[in-house]
Amino acid sequence: MPKQTFFNLPEEKKQTLIEAAKKEFSRVSLYKASISNIIKTSGIPRGSFYQYFDNKEDVFFFLLNEHAKERQKKFLFLLKETDGDIFETVTILYKSMLKKSQNQENRDFFRNAFLNMNYKIENIYTKELDKSHINKQFKKISHLINTSKLNINNDNELFHAIKIIMAVTFHNLVQSYAKEIAYDDAVEYFTLEMNLLKKGLYKHDDL
């Protein structure tokens, strides 16, 4: 978190700093972003920067958190709005996020935020399912899959089903590393989620 001194700053100076930081994080990933650039474009002395923030992560996650807070508020609002329809809520949020990125700077900012490690690693683990590699690799996998048990009508659905399964698997893996979850618990959660995927989240008379 930024220090109190930052929040005490006159609005204008605060805004200048935020703008400069946004610009830098839109230019490159957190990884490559430099404080030197931020203070150069904002014209704020080095020492002052450290009066306000611990380091560049501090600024970055401050900016990101602002977005997250907004989103969270919207999430709760939409849940009420849609009578608790989580699928509709998530869909609206997803679209609004995509819309927001029609603005180039927003787009670059989120892109850099998401892509860093995230994309690179995920890509290595799932690149076989990547649309742009749809070629032999996906076919290699999809031909091996026994679809007789699956509630799937065509190759396209199969493709997305695999994407879902991989996404949930990956997500569980990350969580287990992140939170030092015990092996047995991790397996239990994972199994439960796979079963939910199998049976579906909607009651069948509602489809």
Next chain:
Amino acid sequence: MPKQTFFNLPEEKKQTLIEAAKKEFSRVSLYKASISNIIKTSGIPRGSFYQYFDNKEDVFFFLLNEHAKERQKKFLFLLKETDGDIFETVTILYKSMLKKSQNQENRDFFRNAFLNMNYKIENIYTKELDKSHINKQFKKISHLINTSKLNINNDNELFHAIKIIMAVTFHNLVQSYAKEIAYDDAVEYFTLEMNLLKKGLYKHDDL
């Protein structure tokens, strides 16, 4: 990719370098890892390092790719082994990944690899669903959700259902940023996947 000179190296020297790199990337994330440390522990001169690799990312992704290749091979093998049962395949893989991390260095390596940006960002967007915050926030959300349409038996299942939906949403978001997918396409894919989630991936007479 490492340069040819690296692959030409005598096995022993190559191994020394790999070990030193693994050690460094297990100690800290890619972000904080330093080439200086790698060359210090491996006793290889700075200039030589740059004869073999472009930079630290080059070493890191080389190591990570080795794991990914292995996993990919196992994936295909297991698909055959289980008569194309993707759920069983993924479950076995997931467990083997967890098992592998019982070794401390592996654990630290993957942990650092996964957690960097990935966890931090994902955590911001999903922290309301985080077990450790299961408190008011999750309750706030889950009480808002209309479960009458959902094929869900208790709060625990609801929790995991939400986790799944968020994971798939997040995954789509990342992909859309990563691959510059057109808005309409992104929405189409997303909708398809949400529908798959609703109806379930298994035929119902098979449950």
Next chain:
DNA sequence: TATTATAAATGACACAGTGTCACAAGTCAA
């Protein structure tokens, strides 16, 4: 208003790490 205490601003500096380059050392074919 003068005095003093407290908070904020500033930029020079020490330090750590990166990537390059000129030169040294090896290898190997003719």
Next chain:
DNA sequence: TTGACTTGTGACACTGTGTCATTTATAATA
């Protein structure tokens, strides 16, 4: 043995970080 090519090496210039002693501003108090 020579020459052509490949690989090894570490000093060096450069970029960026975080700190700290000092200056400046602010505000409370006598």
